[in-house]
Amino acid sequence: MKRHLLEAADLDRADATLVLDTAAQIESALAGREVKKLPTLRGRTVVNLFFEDSTRTRISFELAAKRLSADVINFSAKGSSVSKGESLKDTALTLEAMGADGIVVRHGSSGAPHRLATWVAGSVVNAGDGTHEHPTQALLDAYTIRQRLGRLEGVQVVITGDVLHSRVARSNVWLLHTLGAEVTLVAPPTLLPVGVGSWPVTVSYDLDAVLPGADVVMMLRVQAERMNASFFPSAREYSRRYGLDADRMARLGEDAIVMHPGPMNRGMVIAADVADSPRSTIVEQVGNGVSVRMAVLYLLLGGPA
Amino acid sequence: MTILITNVRPYGEDPVDVLVADGVIAAIGADLSSTAQTLDGAGLIALPGLVDLHTHLREPGREDTETVLTGSRAAALGGFTAVHAMANTDPVADTAGVVEQVWRLGQQAGLVDVVPVGAVTVGLGGTQLAELGAMADSAATVRVFSDDGKCVSDPALMRRALEYVKALDGVVAQHAEEPRLTVGAQMHEGDRSARLGLTGWPAVAEEAIIARDVLLAEHVGARLHVCHVSTAGSVELIRWAKSRGVQVTAEVTPHHLLLTDAQAEGYDATFKVNPPLRTAEDVAALRAGLADGTIDAVATDHAPHAGEDKECEWAAARPGMLGLEQALSVVVGTMVDTGLLTWREVADRMSVRPAEIGRLTHQGRPIAVGEPANLVLLDPTARAVVDPAALASKSRNSPYAGRELPGRVVHTLLRGELSVRDGKVQK
Numbered sequence: 001m002k003r004h005l006l007e008a009a010d011l012d013r014a015d016a017t018l019v020l021d022t023a024a025q026i027e028s029a030l031a032g033r034e035v036k037k038l039p040t041l042r043g044r045t046v047v048n049l050f051f052e053d054s055t056r057t058r059i060s061f062e063l064a065a066k067r068l069s070a071d072v073i074n075f076s077a078k079g080s081s082v083s084k085g086e087s088l089k090d091t092a093l094t095l096e097a098m099g100a101d102g103i104v105v106r107h108g109s110s111g112a113p114h115r116l117a118t119w120v121a122g123s124v125v126n127a128g129d130g131t132h133e134h135p136t137q138a139l140l141d142a143y144t145i146r147q148r149l150g151r152l153e154g155v156q157v158v159i160t161g162d163v164l165h166s167r168v169a170r171s172n173v174w175l176l177h178t179l180g181a182e183v184t185l186v187a188p189p190t191l192l193p194v195g196v197g198s199w200p201v202t203v204s205y206d207l208d209a210v211l212p213g214a215d216v217v218m219m220l221r222v223q224a225e226r227m228n229a230s231f232f233p234s235a236r237e238y239s240r241r242y243g244l245d246a247d248r249m250a251r252l253g254e255d256a257i258v259m260h261p262g263p264m265n266r267g268m269v270i271a272a273d274v275a276d277s278p279r280s281t282i283v284e285q286v287g288n289g290v291s292v293r294m295a296v297l298y299l300l301l302g303g304p305a
Numbered sequence: 306m307t308i309l310i311t312n313v314r315p316y317g318e319d320p321v322d323v324l325v326a327d328g329v330i331a332a333i334g335a336d337l338s339s340t341a342q343t344l345d346g347a348g349l350i351a352l353p354g355l356v357d358l359h360t361h362l363r364e365p366g367r368e369d370t371e372t373v374l375t376g377s378r379a380a381a382l383g384g385f386t387a388v389h390a391m392a393n394t395d396p397v398a399d400t401a402g403v404v405e406q407v408w409r410l411g412q413q414a415g416l417v418d419v420v421p422v423g424a425v426t427v428g429l430g431g432t433q434l435a436e437l438g439a440m441a442d443s444a445a446t447v448r449v450f451s452d453d454g455k456c457v458s459d460p461a462l463m464r465r466a467l468e469y470v471k472a473l474d475g476v477v478a479q480h481a482e483e484p485r486l487t488v489g490a491q492m493h494e495g496d497r498s499a500r501l502g503l504t505g506w507p508a509v510a511e512e513a514i515i516a517r518d519v520l521l522a523e524h525v526g527a528r529l530h531v532c533h534v535s536t537a538g539s540v541e542l543i544r545w546a547k548s549r550g551v552q553v554t555a556e557v558t559p560h561h562l563l564l565t566d567a568q569a570e571g572y573d574a575t576f577k578v579n580p581p582l583r584t585a586e587d588v589a590a591l592r593a594g595l596a597d598g599t600i601d602a603v604a605t606d607h608a609p610h611a612g613e614d615k616e617c618e619w620a621a622a623r624p625g626m627l628g629l630e631q632a633l634s635v636v637v638g639t640m641v642d643t644g645l646l647t648w649r650e651v652a653d654r655m656s657v658r659p660a661e662i663g664r665l666t667h668q669g670r671p672i673a674v675g676e677p678a679n680l681v682l683l684d685p686t687a688r689a690v691v692d693p694a695a696l697a698s699k700s701r702n703s704p705y706a707g708r709e710l711p712g713r714v715v716h717t718l719l720r721g722e723l724s725v726r727d728g729k730v731q732k
């Protein structure tokens with residue numbers, strides 16, 4: 001493993017597989033235990049540095065670090081004076097002085113974890129940066145697919161939604177490609193980036209056409225406010241063309257699964273009966289998130305102090 | 306003051322002696338003798354002093370990042386004898402008072418001619434014409450008007466500005482950027498922006514404005530200058546407009562001649578600039594356009610910024626990079642060493658044409674007897690690694706840090722006085 005986890009794009013197949021295998025080992029080591037805790041990171045300090053609200057992701061990382069016996073400091077920069085761009089470096093130097101071994105950072109600006117990594121000695125884990133990447137989300141998605149389907153090689157993954165503004169989409173595209181899955185992106189052309197042609201994916205504008213061949217359908221969040229900037233005419237039209245309702249779900253193969261890297265917008269991109277169906281992995285994605293993040297922290301910080 | 310420069314090669318041609326006296330070139334010939342101080346020009350090339358159409362000197366308003374004096378030092382060290390100071394200061398250079406203030410500061414610094422650019426619109430607000438005539442008639446004799454940093458995007462206002470400055474023998478220098486197409490834009494829109502998750506600044510946002518403006522300039526018979534052309538499509542449009550006889554001129558920056566959007570990898574905001582660094586294909590088209598004269602001039606867009614405005618996440622950083630001290634080296638590396646420009650053509654693109662565009666009668670003159678002694682003497686064989694800490698600019702945001710560049714400015718003369726001697730600024 002490299003010193004930081006900044007993006008899924010720079011994980012090679014061996015490292016990505018190592019994370020998934022380590023997560024599986026951790027999960028089985030803890031299975032059935034009353035105290036779900038390993039002593040691995042005792043004496044290490046992990047800082048959760050969140051410039052954006054994301055209770056789910058922060059709690060997931062916090063639980064992962066605590067289960068590895070690390071000391072955890074939650075540093076919520078949102079709304080305070082440090083939420084201004086100028087002070088990212090000052091914040092980094094403060095954390096450096098505190099002796100943080102690992103810094104888990106969530107930031108609204110693409111590339112902020114990369115900058116942070118140049119200013120600190122500890123390991124930086126990107127917990128989501130702007131519209132760039134969210135690598136641990138992609139790792140837990142890959143882990144979930146492997147768990148459900150038993151493999152990643154050759155798996156047909158359809159990702160649909162606001163690809164343009166989605167860090168989850170970017171991380172999944174690179175990671176799934178690295179792990180041998182075949183990705184199809186489906187969205188209105190307005191929600192695909194110019195330059196998507198250089199990605200290792202197939203692009204389609206027609207969800208109905210690609211559903212029958214899909215093993216996995218991943219529904220990305222779409223903010224209804226995007227229609228104000230004319231990315232699409234209305235939530236209703238979006239839902240009609242790209243939403244996953246029971247009728248569309250019926251077009252899926254028998255074993256196909258439906259994923260949603262929450263927070264969910266029920267109704268617009270995914271109908272309630274779809275989200276709650278047995279195909280949905282939404283609940284297990286949460287538990288897998290902790291295991292995968294434990295694996296990442298263990299692999300980055302678990303060496304000799 | 307009299308200086309005898311011995312064995313120097315004007316425009317890279319055969320070595321001669323050049324005698325400078327009372328601010329003009331008094332004699333050129335073999336084995337001139339004089340009692341004056343002598344400057345050994347052996348191995349050096351002499352060009353007319355460089356003229357920059359586009360610098361940001363930050364005074365008044367941001368004297369923590371650059372002043373007219375520190376910017377003048379950087380300019381002299383880069384071989385410039387005249388620089389146009391852009392109007393986006395605080396207060397904005399939109400009145401005779403402000404442009405005269407900048408002009409006087411330049412006179413006091415005394416290292417280069419500081420030529421103020423006047424704002425086109427009041428406060429760069431894009432809605433009401435500034436008093437262009439008052440600035441033209443002031444001591445600063447403004448001829449170039451620009452809202453640079455912002456585009457004059459209202460087509461009706463742009464038309465009026467183009468028409469109005471005809472009476473002043475002026476030119477509108479447009480920062481071509483359709484603002485509705487660049488909301489939140491961070492870097493060139495293409496493969497890299499898609500992957501890096503940075504909002505794209507599409508080439509069409511520049512090209513659409515240039516297309517509109519050359520048609521407006523043709524319609525009203527006015528002069529238009531296009532700032533910092535950055536795309537292959539823009540070069541094509543300007544070539545087409547010139548073939549129709551439109552009075553359009555254009556500039557390209559050193560950084561757009563050398564660097565590409567690949568520099569955004571790693572998110573080092575030193576490389577954030579507006580317009581953004583483009584693709585290798587754009588770089589090739591810009592070099593070809595400069596070589597064939599479609600692009601008239603090299604202009605630095607020297608844009609000093611405080612450390613905290615660059616050492617931060619990309620989206621929070623201010624756009625712009627330093628350029629004065631390395632401009633000539635970049636042109637040597639990208640245009641001369643590649644065989645695209647002769648030394649005479651370098652003089653044309655970096656001195657003669659920009660002086661003509663800015664209507665500077667005593668700059669951009671040939672190296673000939675009786676002409677003003679504005680000269681740069683450079684060593685074309687020297688190579689050096691750029692160290693931002695060693696720059697004369699008050700800011701450190703050089704995109705060339707750690708890069709080895711060819712060519713070194715050894716001496717600069719402004720009206721016969723050494724502003725730079727042996728690579729050292731004299732004031």
Ligand SMILES: [Zn+2]
Pocket residue numbers: 453454455480532533579580
């Ligand atoms: Zn500009």
